Amino acid sequence: MSEDLRDLVRREFEAAYGTEAAGIWSSPGRANLIGEHTDYNEGFVLPFGIDRRTFAAVGLRDDARIRVGSTFSDEIAEIALAELHPDAVSGWSAYPLGVVWALGRLGHADLQAVPGVDIMLESDVPVGAGLSSSAAIEGAVAFALDELWRLGLDRVELARVGRTAENDFVGAPTGIMDQMASLLGRDDAAVFIDCRTEEARAIDLRLAENDLTILVIDTQVEHQHASGGYRERRASCEAGAAALGVASLRDVTLADLERAREVLDDVTFRRVRHVVTENQRVLDTVAALAEDGPRAIGELLDASHRSMRDDFEISVPELDLAVETAQSSGAIGARMTGGGFGGSAIALVPRGLVSHVQVAVDGAFAEHGYAQPVTFMVTPSEGARRE
C-alpha cells in the first residue's frame, strides 16, 4: 500500500501545484506497547512506529508563502510564513503548519529568511484511532523541512518541534512520546524513552521469531487530546506532584505510595498510583523482553490495562470489551493504547490465533450492540525517512 501512496502523493502534488516535488518524506503512526500517561510526568514509555505512514511531497517556492494540501480535505491552506500564528489556523492543517511555526519558535529556522514551501500529504494512518496520525504528519513535515532548509537537526530535536507544534499551535497538552516514536522507530523494535532526559534506545521485540504479532483493535470510538479528559488527567498528575512536594511524578516511588494515600484525596491518589506503577511496568517489560522475550510480557500488558481502567479511568466499555475478548480468545496480553477515551487496543497474539481473536472480538462487539471494530496487524517499523 505504501508504494501506491508514494506515487499518489507525487501525482497529487503535481496536480495541485503544477510543478514537481523536490522529494517525498514519510513518518509512521505509533502504537504504545506500554507506558501510558507517563510521558508528561517525566516517566518511561515503550512505543513503536507502525507500518502505516504519512507521506509528504514537498517542494521549495521562490517566495515566502506556504501551501498545504492533503487527502484529509479538498481545501489547500495557504498563508505567508510571517503570518503563521496559532490563532490564524484551525483544522487538520494546524499540524503541518504548526511544525513550520515551531521551527521558527524554537529558533531553528528564521521564518523571515527561509524560502516558502508547498506540501502535499497522504496517509494510511487511521485518524482518531489513537495511533497518532498527528505525530506522523509532524514527523514527515519536520524531517522534510530539516533537509530542504538545511537545518541539521537530530531526530530528538525534530520530535521536540512536533511536540511544540502540538502543545502551542494545535493546543493539545500532550507529552513527547508520539513524536519520539514516529521519528525514532526501528524495524521489529520498540523505543524505550526516558521522558525526563529524552534519551531513547531501541529494544528488540523479536515478534516474528517468537511466532507472535500485534493486533490493533480500533474500537471506532473517536478520541481527542485537545479536550476534556486528557487535559484533566494531566492536571490531576500535576496537582498530585505538587501535593507530594515533588517536581513531577517521576520522583514518586512505589514505596512512597503509602504516604501518598494519606496525603492525597482518593481520586488524585489513584491517578498517581497509575503513573507510579506504570513506570515500573515499563521497566519490567524492558527487562522481561531482554531476559525472556515477548512471550513473557503478557501479564504486564494486562496489568497496565487494569490500571488505566480502574485507577486512571481513561478506558471506555468498548476498549474493555476488546481487551477482555482478546485475552480470553488466545492473546498473550492486551491493553488499550494511547491517550484513551476511545481509540484502539493492542493485543499480543500468537500468529496462528489471529483470525480466532478477530472473529471473537467482532462477535463480542455485535453482541453488545457496538459498531463493528476494525482489526489489523501492525509491524514495528522504521521512523521518519526520505523515500
Ligand code: GAF
Ligand atoms: C497521547 C499523547 F499525545 C502522548 O503524549 C501520551 O501522553 C499518550 O496520549 C498517553 O500515554 O498519545
